[in-house]
Amino acid sequence: MALLKGYIYIRSEYPHAVAAVNAAIAAARAGGTLGTCIAGSRHSFDLEVRVGAGAYVCGEETSLLESLEGRRGLVRAKPPLPAHRGLFGKPTVINNALSFAAIPFILANGAKAYADFGMARSRGTMPIQLAGNVKYGGLFETAFGVTLGELVDDIGGGTLTGRPVRAVQVGGPLGAYFPRALFNTPFDYEAFAARDGLIGHGGVVVFDDSVDMAKQARFAMEFCAIESCGKCTPCRIGSTRGIETIDKIRRGERVSESLALIEDLCDTMKFGSLCALGGFTPYPVLSALKHFREDFGPVPRSFEATE
Amino acid sequence: MSLVQETDFGTPHSKSETMVTLTIDGSSIKVPEGTSILRAAMEAGTQIPKLCATDMVDAFGSCRLCLVEIEGGAGTPASCTKPVMPGLVVHTQTERLKKLRKGVVELYISDHPLDCLTCAANGDCELQDMAGAVGLREMRYGYEGENHVFAKAGRHP
Numbered sequence: 425m426a427l428l429k430g431y432i433y434i435r436s437e438y439p440h441a442v443a444a445v446n447a448a449i450a451a452a453r454a455g456g457t458l459g460t461c462i463a464g465s466r467h468s469f470d471l472e473v474r475v476g477a478g479a480y481v482c483g484e485e486t487s488l489l490e491s492l493e494g495r496r497g498l499v500r501a502k503p504p505l506p507a508h509r510g511l512f513g514k515p516t517v518i519n520n521a522l523s524f525a526a527i528p529f530i531l532a533n534g535a536k537a538y539a540d541f542g543m544a545r546s547r548g549t550m551p552i553q554l555a556g557n558v559k560y561g562g563l564f565e566t567a568f569g570v571t572l573g574e575l576v577d578d579i580g581g582g583t584l585t586g587r588p589v590r591a592v593q594v595g596g597p598l599g600a601y602f603p604r605a606l607f608n609t610p611f612d613y614e615a616f617a618a619r620d621g622l623i624g625h626g627g628v629v630v631f632d633d634s635v636d637m638a639k640q641a642r643f644a645m646e647f648c649a650i651e652s653c654g655k656c657t658p659c660r661i662g663s664t665r666g667i668e669t670i671d672k673i674r675r676g677e678r679v680s681e682s683l684a685l686i687e688d689l690c691d692t693m694k695f696g697s698l699c700a701l702g703g704f705t706p707y708p709v710l711s712a713l714k715h716f717r718e719d720f721g722p723v724p725r726s727f728e729a730t731e
Numbered sequence: 732m733s734l735v736q737e738t739d740f741g742t743p744h745s746k747s748e749t750m751v752t753l754t755i756d757g758s759s760i761k762v763p764e765g766t767s768i769l770r771a772a773m774e775a776g777t778q779i780p781k782l783c784a785t786d787m788v789d790a791f792g793s794c795r796l797c798l799v800e801i802e803g804g805a806g807t808p809a810s811c812t813k814p815v816m817p818g819l820v821v822h823t824q825t826e827r828l829k830k831l832r833k834g835v836v837e838l839y840i841s842d843h844p845l846d847c848l849t850c851a852a853n854g855d856c857e858l859q860d861m862a863g864a865v866g867l868r869e870m871r872y873g874y875e876g877e878n879h880v881f882a883k884a885g886r887h888p
Contacts (some may be wrong), residue, residue, distance in 0.1 A: 501792035501812035655793045661838040668876045687870050692834030695807045696795040705828075 430471045431511070432521060433488050436478055440490065472487075480597075480651040484699045485518045487653060498653050499699045521627075522551070541567035546612040546623075554580045555591075556629035566611075573607030576630055588630035591640075593622025594607050597647050598704035600711035603635065620711060621705070637716035642670045644708035648701060657700025658693045665689060666709065673720050686713070740786040741769035741779070741797070753819040768810035768821055769797050776873055779823050780832055780864045782839075782857060784811040795835050796861060799823050807831060828834040842871040844880050 434442050449471050460468040475494055476482050482491045486500035510516025526548055530538045539547045546568035552575060554561045559581030576582070576592055583589055591601045600621035601611065603633050609615055616623050628640040631640075645666030652659045666689055672682045690706035697703040713720065745765030752761045753771065760775040772779050782795035790811040798807040799808060802820040807828065810821070822828075838852050842860060 500791065501809065503812065625845060656795050657790075657835055657838050658795055661842050662879050663839065665841060665872045667785070668872065681871070688830075688834055692831055692838070696798065696831050696835050697796065698792060698809075 428469045430469065431492055432471060433476060433482070433492060434473060434475050435476045440476055442473060444660075449473065475607075479653075480647075481653045481699070481701050484701065487699070489516065489518070490718070495609075498655050499701075501698065522625075542612075543569035543610060544612055545614060550611065550626045551627075552611070553627045554630070555627060557583045557585055558628075558630040559584050568612050569610050571607065572602060572609050572628075573604075574610045575611070575628055576607065580628070580630060582631060583632040585632050585634075589630055590633040590635055591630040591631045591637060593620040593631070593640075593708065594627070595707075596627045597644065598622075598707055598708040599624050599627070599698070601631075601640065601715060602711070603715040605715075619680065620714070622707060637668065637712045637719040638674050638721075639719075641712040641720075642667060642674070642708045644705055644712075645670060648672055648705040652701060653699075655677065656696070656698035656702060659698070659705070660694040662697075662702065663705065666693075667703070670709075676721050679721060683713070702724050738773065740773045741781055741784040743786055743788075744770065748783075750819050751815045753817065754814050755821045756823055762815055764815070766811045766815050768799060768815055770797075771815050772810065772821070772823055775821055775826065778864075779810055780836075780861050781811065782861055783861050788817070793869045796832055798828055798831055798880040800825050800828060829865070833867055836862050836865050837870055840867065840870045841876060842879055844878075845874075871877070 425491060432445055434445065450460060452471075454462055459470055462469060476491060479491070479497045480489075481487050481499065482497040484499055486502065487497040488502065491497045492511055506516045506518050508515060510518060526538065530676060541548050547563050549567050550566040551563045553563055554575065558576070560579065561584075564575070564579055570579075572592060572594065576589055589604060591603060592607075593599050593601050594616065600619075602621060603621070606619055606621075609619055609621070611626075612622065613623050623652075645663050648659060648663035649667060652663055654660045666686065668687065669682050669686050673679055673686070686709065690710055693702045694704075694706045745763040747764040749764040749765050750761050752759060752764070753768075754760070755772050755775055756777060758775055760771055761772045762774060768776075768785070769779055769781065769784060769790075776865065779799065780796045782796050783791050786799060787825070790809075792809045792812040795809060797810045799810045799813075800807055800822045801813075802822070810823070836858075839858060843858065844850075847856075847859065850856070853859070
């Protein structure tokens with residue numbers, strides 16, 4: 425009977441998680457639920473923790489596999505899918521720990537019980553991470569369907585500073601910024617996508633009215649430039665050009681052309697990039713431009729002949 | 732200019748004996764299973780723009796020039812890494828693809844010395860060929876931006 429091997433890839437920035445998971449694995453091995461002949465059955469499975477080295481792109485599944493193999497975290501082209509050729513070339517099941525964590529509940533209570541949580545096509549629960557300038561931050565696991573407003577105002581308690589909430593970024597650093605006007609959006613994959621946003625890993629970062637959204641848009645491009653694996657052109661070069669172009673807008677240089685250029689660049693990055701790092705960087709940038717245009721400087725007046 | 736003009740099919744040929752029929756730009760073509768769409772198109776006479784693909788080496792998928800549109804699929808996959816499948820309907824030239832390819836080459840050119848007149852590769856340059864193939868006429872990012880050619884060692888992006 426082949427010994428199946430599993431790896432849990434944890435960011436180096438989470439030493440508590442690394443220690444906790446290692447302790448859990450040790451306990452499972454001691455208790456006979458990991459290793460050979462699990463609980464007296466003929467099944468064998470072992471787990472190992474591998475720690476990342478600070479690269480955001482290594483959250484992308486093929487880059488993660490490269491990192492696990494001890495290589496530079498470059499993104500692989502798909503096909504072949506990891507299910508066919510994954511870790512060390514072998515068929516690999518690769519999912520977020522979040523997805524695997526739902527399995528014991530489903531096996532114990534049945535699929536219908538799990539599907540009863542949530543709405544539309546977003547079923548089950550999500551541990552939502554309330555962070556940023558928020559009063560009651562932390563992990564809050566709830567079913568899909570709760571609105572963004574409920575999360576930020578009712579559960580999160582609004583901002584820590586007490587100033588009004590101006591923008592909320594959902595889905596991590598590559599998520600779209602939502603203004604208060606969109607706070608009725610339910611936490612649902614399709615509902616967020618319909619408003620040019622994304623759920624991502626369920627992170628919610630709150631900003632008060634002191635935020636400079638042009639600076640945030642610039643940060644999105646800067647983040648992409650720093651974290652880019654460098655393989656594909658739209659992400660590697662596009663992110664740096666994005667920083668330069670947003671700086672031009674903020675300085676008031678050739679604003680109309682720069683805005684049009686940013687839109688074209690975001691299009692190129694969204695559809696041309698090899699993976700979601702370059703592909704999703706347009707989300708924060710375009711949402712900042714759409715909902716918080718006033719932060720990017722005065723709208724240039726067109727010169728019209730006057731009588 | 733090299734004396735012998737060899738056709739570069741983009742990706743290695745497949746040794747499979749099973750044949751697959753698909754449609755590229757309205758024409759039906761039959762190629763061995765495992766062939767990439769890029770190679771299948773080349774064999775049918777359509778040269779999809781490419782920079783990082785060559786048939787002596789496995790596909791890498793990094794230049795993002797060979798993007799195509801496939802009916803029934805959203806998005807624009809790279810044809811070098813996409814294997815043919817029976818019944819696929821592929822479009823290699825659409826308005827959207829034109830814009831995307833122009834955008835990609837514009838990024839390449841923005842990060843390039845632009846010394847064509849004094850460059851040894853002038854006239855025998857794949858980047859020049861691709862800039863022409865995608866119809867690039869202007870580079871809108873300006874010339875003051877960061878350039879990897881002139882980047883100093885040790886500088887963080």
